[in-house]
Structures are given as structure tokens and as C-alpha cells.
Amino acid sequence: MDIPFNIPYTTGREIEYLEEAIAKGSFSSCGYFNQTSEEKLREITKTSEVLLTTSCTHALEMCAILLDISEGDEVIMSSFNFVSAANAFALRGAKIVFVDIDPGSMNINPDLIEAAITENTRAILVMHYAGVPCDMDRIKRISTKHSIPVVEDAAHCINSYYERQHLGTIGDLGALSFHATKNIHCGEGGALLINNEKYKERAYILRDKGTNRRIFMQGNVDKYSWVDVGSSYGLSELNAAFLTAQLENVDDVTIKRQIVANDYVEKLEVPAKMIEIGNGHIFFIKCIDEADRIKLMIYLNQKGINVTFHYVPLHSSSYGIKNSKFCGEDKFTTKESSRLLRLPIYPEFRNASLIWTAINNYYDRS
Ligand SMILES: Cc1ncc(COP(=O)(O)O)c(C=O)c1O
Numbered sequence: 589m590d591i592p593f594n595i596p597y598t599t600g601r602e603i604e605y606l607e608e609a610i611a612k613g614s615f616s617s618c619g620y621f622n623q624t625s626e627e628k629l630r631e632i633t634k635t636s637e638v639l640l641t642t643s644c645t646h647a648l649e650m651c652a653i654l655l656d657i658s659e660g661d662e663v664i665m666s667s668f669n670f671v672s673a674a675n676a677f678a679l680r681g682a683k684i685v686f687v688d689i690d691p692g693s694m695n696i697n698p699d700l701i702e703a704a705i706t707e708n709t710r711a712i713l714v715m716h717y718a719g720v721p722c723d724m725d726r727i728k729r730i731s732t733k734h735s736i737p738v739v740e741d742a743a744h745c746i747n748s749y750y751e752r753q754h755l756g757t758i759g760d761l762g763a764l765s766f767h768a769t770k771n772i773h774c775g776e777g778g779a780l781l782i783n784n785e786k787y788k789e790r791a792y793i794l795r796d797k798g799t800n801r802r803i804f805m806q807g808n809v810d811k812y813s814w815v816d817v818g819s820s821y822g823l824s825e826l827n828a829a830f831l832t833a834q835l836e837n838v839d840d841v842t843i844k845r846q847i848v849a850n851d852y853v854e855k856l857e858v859p860a861k862m863i864e865i866g867n868g869h870i871f872f873i874k875c876i877d878e879a880d881r882i883k884l885m886i887y888l889n890q891k892g893i894n895v896t897f898h899y900v901p902l903h904s905s906s907y908g909i910k911n912s913k914f915c916g917e918d919k920f921t922t923k924e925s926s927r928l929l930r931l932p933i934y935p936e937f938r939n940a941s942l943i944w945t946a947i948n949n950y951y952d953r954s
Contacts, residue, residue, distance in 0.1 A: 668925050712730070738759030
């Protein structure tokens with residue numbers, strides 16, 4: 589038996605919607621299914637401005653452009669992060685300043701942010717790992733006190749909330765991912781959430797290759813032209829058709845994943861594990877240390893159970909060593925990421941008991 593780590597979710601309606609998109613004959617980013625997906629996302633996130641994008645990576649790149657990040661600017665984030673969060677800002681010449689994480693959630697430790705702020709700090713990027721929220725009250729207070737905008741990397745966060753506010757809608761800007769590994773997906777896709785009115789108009793221009801095509805389509809100018817920098821960040825209508833089908837099932841997917849996660853929380857007897865499960869996007873345990881993680885992975889792989897670790901801290905990766913700075917002590921980032929192990933989790937997952945039984949047996953014997 590082989591238990592895969594992830595099975596990308598499908599609803600059964602994707603083909604119907606793809607056929608409908610083809611029949612409508614509109615394939616680029618301004619079609620019917622872009623509208624239905626954006627509408628559904630507005631309903632889920634309760635934010636007024638949602639722009640579908642080709643990926644979360646590109647939504648984050650748009651954030652860096654919207655914040656006018658340039659050479660010499662600094663951006664604060666945690667180093668236990670996906671490379672896109674750092675690259676979006678590094679691409680514009682920013683220096684990435686890392687601070688340590690909270691070992692329980694693996695999210696940025698808000699207590700460490702203020703010490704990393706300098707006169708060059710232009711943004712604070714927070715990533716809600718596994719759809720479990722960062723302490724947004726604290727982070728917003730720091731942001732307001734120092735007038736530094738907050739970007740939320742909410743790649744993992746569809747249907748995840750902080751005090752009833754959808755993640756990605758609390759900072760100035762937020763980014764969601766609809767990559768095939770996420771709870772809701774369209775192969776590759778993302779969305780930019782704009783929570784600060786001042787970025788709204790320019791965001792559409794950036795997505796439309798630096799043109800004012802949107803206002804042309806609305807009939808407000810008679811020709812559209814080059815008005816700013818920009819790129820091709822709009823989502824194809826085919827991906828959007830697929831995404832609409834997925835978004836219609838968001839609650840069902842979330843509940844099913846949360847059931848699996850809760851089962852893991854209840855049954856696993858391990859050195860440490862997730863307690864707060866968010867939207868059930870990721871479930872991780874912590875092994876004793878890295879050597880123990882390797883042993884457990886081999887043990888599980890021999891039983892056909894596919895498990896995996898996650899981010900290699902950015903500050904210790906080859907590009908990060910040369911191009912970033914870690915502010916303060918790396919007390920938890922390296923240690924905790926090297927013992928973190930992710931377990932299979934997907935909506936129709938029936939084998940959780942095999943996994944927790946195998947892991948509990950491993951720790952009973954060792
Ligand atoms: C935290 C985080 N941010 C951003 C991304 C990039 O997402 P995308 O593949 O949609 O560009 C990922 C991808 O997994 C991620 O984990």
C-alpha cells in the first residue's frame with residue numbers, strides 16, 4: 589500500500605465549467621469565470637477588492653511594486669518561509685531582514701519585530717503557517733505605531749480566520765495561493781487582496797501589463813495605453829473556470845480536512861504536534877531532532893506512508909546567506925524547522941489511523 593502525501597482536490601464540476609468557458613469563447617483574464625471566482629472570493633473573505641492572479645508568488649510581487657520597494661529598503665519577515673515571500677521584495681532590490689519564529693505556531697514572533705525596524709524598513713511581511721493566524725492585533729499595532737505597511741502571505745489560508753476576519757484581509761495587502769498543493773486550487777493560481785484603498789487603482793494597472801485597460805473596458809477612456817510598470821499577472825479564464833468549481837465547495841473541503849487534523853491531534857503521541865489546526869491545510873508533528881526525523885521518515889516510507897518536511901530556513905540557504913540578515917538570535921527557526929514533519933492530509937483521507945498507529949508505535953519502541 590502507498591499512502592500519498594497529497595492528492596489534489598477535485599469536485600467533479602471542473603470539466604463542466606471548463607466546457608462552459610470554451611463555449612463562451614472568452615479565454616483571457618476578463619471573462620465570466622474570473623468574475624464568478626472573484627465574486628465568490630469577495631463573499632468568502634468579505635473584502636471588496638480581490639484580483640485573481642497567476643500565482644501567489646505574482647500577487648506578492650505586485651505587493652512589492654505597490655509598496656514602491658526599491659534598492660536599499662528593508663523588509664522584515666520570518667526565515668521559516670517560502671522563497672516567494674523573500675524574492676518578491678529581493679527582486680526590487682530590498683534587503684530581507686529575518687526575525688525568529690514562535691516555536692508553537694512556526695509564525696513570526698511579534699515580540700521581535702520592533703527591534704528589527706530601522707529607518708529603511710518599508711514593510712512587514714507575515715506568513716500564517718498552515719492557515720493558523722499570526723498575532724495580528726500585535727502586528728497591526730506595530731505597523732500603525734511605525735507607519736509601516738503589513739503584507740500577509742496567506743498562501744495557506746483560504747477559509748482561515750483571525751477573530752472572524754479572513755486571513756489576508758487584515759494587513760494592507762494579502763496574497764492567497766491556488767496552487768495544486770493548496771486546499772482549493774486551479775493548478776497554478778493566486779489572488780491579491782487589497783485592504784487599503786490607496787493601492788486599488790494601481791493594482792489593476794500592474795496586473796494589466798502597466799496599462800489602463802480596465803478603465804478602457806469600463807468605457808472611461810477611448811484607447812488603452814502604457815501608464816505604469818506592470819506585467820501579465822491575470823489568470824486565464826480556463827484556470828478561473830476550474831477555480832470557480834473548487835470555490836463552491838470551500839466549506840466542505842475545510843471541514844473534511846479539519847476532521848483529519850483533529851483526529852491527528854487527538855491520537856498522536858509524539859514529542860510535539862500542532863494543536864491549533866486552522867483550515868486543516870497542513871498537519872505537522874515535531875520529532876525529537878533532525879536525526880530522529882530522518883529515522884521516522886525512513887520507518888514510515890518503508891510502510892508506504894509518504895511524509896515530508898517543509899521550508900529550509902531562508903537565511904541559511906545559499907542565496908539567503910549572501911543577501912539577507914538575521915536580526916537577533918536564531919533560537920527556534922533552524923531547530924524547529926529541522927524537526928518538523930508534515931503528515932498526509934486531504935479531504936477524502938481514510939488512512940489517518942494507519943499513520944497515527946505507525947507513528948505511536950515508532951515512539952513506543954524508541
Ligand atoms: C507561504 C507561501 N507563500 C507563497 C507561496 C507561493 O505560492 P504559489 O505557488 O501560488 O506562487 C507558497 C507556495 O507553496 C507558500 O507556501
